[in-house]
Amino acid sequence: MKLKSYVIVGAGQAGCNAAKALRAADPDSKITLIGEEAYDPYERPQLSKGILSGTIQTSELLVVEPDYFDIQKIVFLKSSAVVSIDPGMKEVRLSNDRRLPYDKLLLTTGSKARQLRIPGSKLKGVHYLRTLDQAKALHEHLAVAEHLVIVGAGFIGLEVASIAKQYKNCTVTVIEAGETVLQRGVPEEMREKIHHLHQVHGVKFIFKKSAVSLLGDDLVTGVECQDGQILSADCVVVGIGVEPRTELAQDAGLAIQNGIVVNEFCETSTTNIYAAGEVTSHWNRQLDEFIRLESWQTAQLQSVCAAQNMTGTPTKFDQVPWFWTDQYDVNIQLVGVLSSGQQAVHRHFDENKFIYFYFNNKKLCGAFGFNTGKYIRATQKLLEREISPDPSILADPEQDLGKLLKSKKGP
Amino acid sequence: MNKVMENSKRWIDVAASDDLEEDDVIKIEAEGKAIALFLVEDVYYAIDDGCTHELASLSDGYLEDTVIECPLHQGAFCIKTGKALHAPAEKPVDTYEVEVRSDRIFIRL
Numbered sequence: 001m002k003l004k005s006y007v008i009v010g011a012g013q014a015g016c017n018a019a020k021a022l023r024a025a026d027p028d029s030k031i032t033l034i035g036e037e038a039y040d041p042y043e044r045p046q047l048s049k050g051i052l053s054g055t056i057q058t059s060e061l062l063v064v065e066p067d068y069f070d071i072q073k074i075v076f077l078k079s080s081a082v083v084s085i086d087p088g089m090k091e092v093r094l095s096n097d098r099r100l101p102y103d104k105l106l107l108t109t110g111s112k113a114r115q116l117r118i119p120g121s122k123l124k125g126v127h128y129l130r131t132l133d134q135a136k137a138l139h140e141h142l143a144v145a146e147h148l149v150i151v152g153a154g155f156i157g158l159e160v161a162s163i164a165k166q167y168k169n170c171t172v173t174v175i176e177a178g179e180t181v182l183q184r185g186v187p188e189e190m191r192e193k194i195h196h197l198h199q200v201h202g203v204k205f206i207f208k209k210s211a212v213s214l215l216g217d218d219l220v221t222g223v224e225c226q227d228g229q230i231l232s233a234d235c236v237v238v239g240i241g242v243e244p245r246t247e248l249a250q251d252a253g254l255a256i257q258n259g260i261v262v263n264e265f266c267e268t269s270t271t272n273i274y275a276a277g278e279v280t281s282h283w284n285r286q287l288d289e290f291i292r293l294e295s296w297q298t299a300q301l302q303s304v305c306a307a308q309n310m311t312g313t314p315t316k317f318d319q320v321p322w323f324w325t326d327q328y329d330v331n332i333q334l335v336g337v338l339s340s341g342q343q344a345v346h347r348h349f350d351e352n353k354f355i356y357f358y359f360n361n362k363k364l365c366g367a368f369g370f371n372t373g374k375y376i377r378a379t380q381k382l383l384e385r386e387i388s389p390d391p392s393i394l395a396d397p398e399q400d401l402g403k404l405l406k407s408k409k410g411p
Numbered sequence: 412m413n414k415v416m417e418n419s420k421r422w423i424d425v426a427a428s429d430d431l432e433e434d435d436v437i438k439i440e441a442e443g444k445a446i447a448l449f450l451v452e453d454v455y456y457a458i459d460d461g462c463t464h465e466l467a468s469l470s471d472g473y474l475e476d477t478v479i480e481c482p483l484h485q486g487a488f489c490i491k492t493g494k495a496l497h498a499p500a501e502k503p504v505d506t507y508e509v510e511v512r513s514d515r516i517f518i519r520l
Binding site: 324 | 434471472473474475480481482483484485498499
């Protein structure tokens with residue numbers, strides 16, 4: 001019998017986890033994992049945290065042990081780019097013109113950092129933060145930088161600001177075109193609390209202004225704002241969001257809409273091609289619409305789900321979105337789908353430990369909290385089981401959410 | 412296990428039995444170690460408090476039955492055996508023997 005051949009394009013956390021799950025489900029198959037970077041697959045969350053601060057080692061990011069691919073007989077092609085997919089021939093073509101046939105193909109191509117397209121954006125000292133090499137370069141530069149300017153007050157920009165303030169000796173200024181921090185998908189209370197957290201630590205914010213030019217001859221020396229104000233800078237970090245890497249899928253004729261469109265079984269619009277991780281636009285039960293989530297959770301879980309479907313065990317991807325960020329000594333988490341207009345109640349423990357729960361017509365929609373991972377997890381379980389406790393119960397620190405779940409576990 | 416090591420272990424008084432409620436976890440320090448102490452269905456359990464995946468305190472995590480989840484990444488461990496049950500945790504955590512003597516809880520370290 002001919003062995004099944006699985007090809008995975010994209011060797012990040014999603015691709016590697018899919019390879020593991022494929023091997024577990026189909027021990028005799030041929031599995032090829034293809035990645036552009038020169039490293040073994042690694043997790044990205046620590047790039048803007050432990051790698052930037054220098055408190056953790058590169059080896060700690062690895063998704064699998066270095067000998068994993070040999071032991072599991074998975075062909076791992078690093079430093080390799082796929083240039084096209086031919087769904088008719090069922091093969092992918094690599095940049096060295098090699099062709100690889102597949103029975104089932106998985107796209108885990110992830111995202112790329114959105115580029116700042118203004119004069120001077122190619123100067124030395126201007127950084128992005130998406131890859132390990134970029135994180136290491138920024139770590140080294142921050143050790144000697146005096147004036148850091150961060151373009152964009154999203155999660156990456158804020159995590160960089162917090163590391164710079166905690167571990168480095170530079171001034172930190174964040175310039176953001178919007179009115180405040182975290183303009184997307186985050187409730188107002190969370191913006192206020194995080195903004196305040198950074199102000200307390202001495203980060204300076206400039207809102208409602210865009211950077212129009214980066215100044216300098218070779219090295220960056222400053223950032224020019226739209227009103228002519230010039231911010232002195234010897235280090236600039238651009239954190240203005242990411243874009244899904246859909247080019248290959250698009251060229252191959254797959255349906256694209258804010259990501260590669262997949263159904264709940266991680267199938268794309270083209271037979272035998274699946275997609276997983278943050279490149280996908282997938283159905284969300286709570287919202288009843290397609291969403292793309294730039295998160296560890298999607299990379300971790302949707303990839304495994306895709307592998308199960310590819311190996312003949314139909315499995316729906318149905319996760320309540322969950323996300324975390326670490327800033328200063330605060331672990332901040334968000335669960336569910338939050339939007340403006342929802343009613344909030346909160347449970348307060350102390351200044352750096354609290355949780356806000358959000359409701360829409362008495363229906364629980366989600367929560368965010370500082371240093372309250374346990375409560376966030378309980379909220380996630382409430383959402384999974386579609387339980388909406390009375391808001392006053394959630395607000396009361398004396399009420400145990402675990403017990404609430406236990407009593408409503410079902411018949 | 413090495414005999415000398417085994418003999419060098421001793422029982423240490425770490426908490427009062429009513430420091431924990433049913434379905435509860437607390438963090439204690441003993442012999443320089445951080446340990447998570449649990450009470451589930453009238454049985455006490457003790458495991459290392461540090462998650463084996465990344466630096467996090469399991470006692471801050473979510474407990475359901477005898478499974479504790481890390482508050483950072485939701486990696487999960489069995490509090491009876493220390494076994495990692497859910498990615499991203501893969502390595503087990505150490506477990507410790509627990510005894511209740513009168514109203515005090517002792518663990519063997």
